[in-house]
Amino acid sequence: MKNSKNSRRYFLKTVGAFAGAAYLGLWGIMTGTLQKNKRKKTVTIPMNDNRAVLFREDCIVINTEQPVVLSSYCTHLGCRIKTFEDGKLVCPCHGSMFDLKGNPLKGPAIKPLEKLEYSINKETNVMTINI
């Protein structure tokens, strides 16, 4: 009787397993939807500042004649890079260093910083970055 497929325990285990799987499935749908619905951030930067390195929450603007916008997420572990020392971008968490084009100069990061797309409105001279 104990191992019978008709036992109450077997029934509850089976129902429980299905319910658990369904719950996990629903959770997956919820997280998937949240990821899909994640609002895209738009950062706008007026370009009337002189050329400089600007640090924002998610991006770093290297404001040269041909501006480069880099992700502020260190490619090692995502720490926010917000320090500029000796002409290099420095990650405060684990000490990785990058040049102003985003190329890694010192580990532990080995990948270059992600380059972000941007547009500049020529009339208003405002840079828009979609993150």
Add this chain to the structure above:
Amino acid sequence: MSLALFLICLLSGILLAIPYDVNDPYGSISLLMLINPAGSLFRNIHYWSANLFLVFILIHIWDHFSRNNKINISKAVWFRLSIGVLVIFLAMLTGFLLKADADSLQARRILDKLINGIPLIGSFFSTSLFGTSDSLQVVYVHHIATFTIFIVIIILEHNKTFWPGLKETIIVALGLILIGYFFRAPLHDSFYPVIKGPWYFVGLQEILHWLTTPQLSILLILLFVLLIFFAPFGSSKSQFIARRSLLVLSIAYLILTITGYFFRGPNWEWIWPGEKNYSYYVHNPLKISKVVFINPQTDIDKTLSSPDVFGRKEGCLACHGQVNGFSASHNPETMGCFSCHGGDPYTLNKKDAHRKMILIPGNLKDADKSCGVTACHADIVNRVNTGLMTTLSGMISVDRFVFDEQNDPDALTTLHHLGNSAADEHLKNLCVRCHLGNEKTAPGPVSETSRGGGCLACHLNYSDRAENALKSFLNNPDDTTYFSFHPSIDLNVTNDHCFGCHSRSGRIATNYEGWHETTLTVDELKENKNYRIVEGNRVFRFVKADVHHRLGMECIDCHNSYELMGDGNFYAHKEEQVNIQCSDCHFDNQPRLLEPHQPDNESAIIASLRFGNTSGKKYLVTQKKNRPLINTWYEHDTAFLIGKNSKKIFPMKQPAKACTQDSAHKNLNCSSCHAGWAPSCIGCHTEYDRNEPGYNMLANREQTGSWVEYTGEYNAQLPALGVREEGDKKTIIPVIPGMILTIDLQSFDKRSHDSLIFKRLFAPVAPHTTQSEGRSCKSCHNNPVALGFGKGILDYIIIHDTAGKWIFQPEYQDNIHDGLPEDSWTGFLEERTGITSTRTNVRPFSVEEQKKILTVGACLSCHDEDSKIMKESLLDFNKVLSAKSKNCILPFRR
């Protein structure tokens, strides 16, 4: 005990949920710490109970395994318990994330990326655990519900009861109240230069520091969980292996935790205990910081009405809200007080708030905790320490060379290397007060006697109101007006800022304004019209001001940030650090413009702050180091300069034809001709007096025994000229007597062999007395001072119809030590070898060069310098000589 800790953690957490705002986590915690003493206490209790709970759980696990008892529970229950250990860590970590300070925000980004990197399920897990990056909602729910419920379930399953004993609960509660009252749960801000996770995370942070593929660390975490799971099951051999592995891994992690916690500083760089700022960089959890009771009548209102600074409240602004005088860049409404002055921003208790506060921020000894914090000017503060105004390398090296303690005057050194030798004591007694590291110890504006003060040396400006309020406060400490007027820290660096130091030694600050220091005392002064008394009773006589000064230009109109604050390189002498040259602005033909290169970050920011939007302007750049001159531009074939402070615009002149088309003088530095005058001092004697009341300028303390200088006479005259050799390049430069002196070394150290040192060294100089008219031809070619012979009568005489002769009658007697006249650099038509100046690459004219100069001098003794023939000689001297008449008699056989 663990149950009691957990229960108290739970209850304190429920209470904390009331003031905590998940939409303003950092701000709500700072507010709680300032005006909610009970909430502050509960936060501390919550923090300490959770941490102690974790410690007790780890001890409990250790205890289980070390006793080697058989664990009589099912694999399923043990599996949940093993997972439970991970969940307890997650509950702790989410608590850490919820404070949303600088550490937490970085930790969240790390965890997010780490979990996202797990193949296939990473994204699902990451979103499940942390939600979206712009909200802490999911983290909050997991912290207060998901993980807490899971922990309750496993406690019940493991322990059969949730309730601790009453007695131990009371003891634990009392203990936690005490701990919570005295020791605060940490909250860091974005100015704090060290980013560290919680103590149980720093071991992992250390591992991550070494891993270029950080996801491997997740395997390590899983290995830990699996080892815990397998430790009680299987054969005794497998149990032994699992437990030993667990032991080894735990000890390794403990070592990594100690390493990460105690030996890592900013940018995760190694730091030793005792190193500078160690106690600032390494958090001491046992630093007493009591919960502060407040006055609900006043404290709450003034705190709530104070501005939010970097997303949080600062206790400082609750009391010091109405302070005026700041520059826009340093307005406390946007950057608070703490960012410069330190102290404790999370308390309203006056004593606690001001503890370890930096009263005068900007001094180099603590600039890395004020001006140089990561979010502000870290890059510049690091550089300042390499600059000559901080190291004084040239001053120290020359002095040691003169004292025969060093083989040449060009060695790189810094003030930190000063010891107790005769030269170093001499420097400490008489010279090294002028350096940026000299600490400013009292509030007050920059004056004529100011020396040092780090960033403040140049950037401190008192308004009249601030200065008057300070004076009033010093007379009457009860006058609190002082606290309403703050001096400004800004870019308005004026000549007055440079004056304190640069009115000494080469005296370029006073030269520039036309003042020459005399040996007169104030009492000896009969009329004031042409004299100026500088603070310290120094009497200056007016000679002639620099043309740039007469036009209204200031020091910083020529000198840029990389010259003044260093460019990160160590230099032996100032001419190496100085970047600007006359020809950068007064260029011939085409200018050097900053195209297609763009200005560096610092220059761009300074240009923006000074002049607004200057994009599109074509800056001139320096020839030496390619630095943009941000107050210049070039348009319509003209270069312009704008005064950085005055905003006056100056069109810049090109050099005269005489300067550029003349083949005879192309090796001359501009100031060789255009320096109007330079100060000189000869005949100095230095000796040590053991009874003289002296001063140690490095330690800033009085002492008995000091080197004493007996100076000779001061002159203001056209400078002598010398030769700087750099490789094959020879440049004629102005020089002045640098060190014509005797040093009684025996007076300092009787055992010394050389009891008396004599030195005759000239020094290259940038006189800062530029005149638009160059000096006359005769002032060089017929002038014994210019040629380095010293004052006297230099005359060209015709011996007979075919031969002439130069004769020189010195004004000063010959010095007994070297047989040369007191003020000379080299003998008349004599060669001088060895190191003859305060640089190894600067020397007087050789005999050959003297002859060439004097040959022209012979011509000038008959021909007017404006005559046609002399002008022709500038283009091709040999051609003119070949066509000379019979009446022209040259001094030297050719």
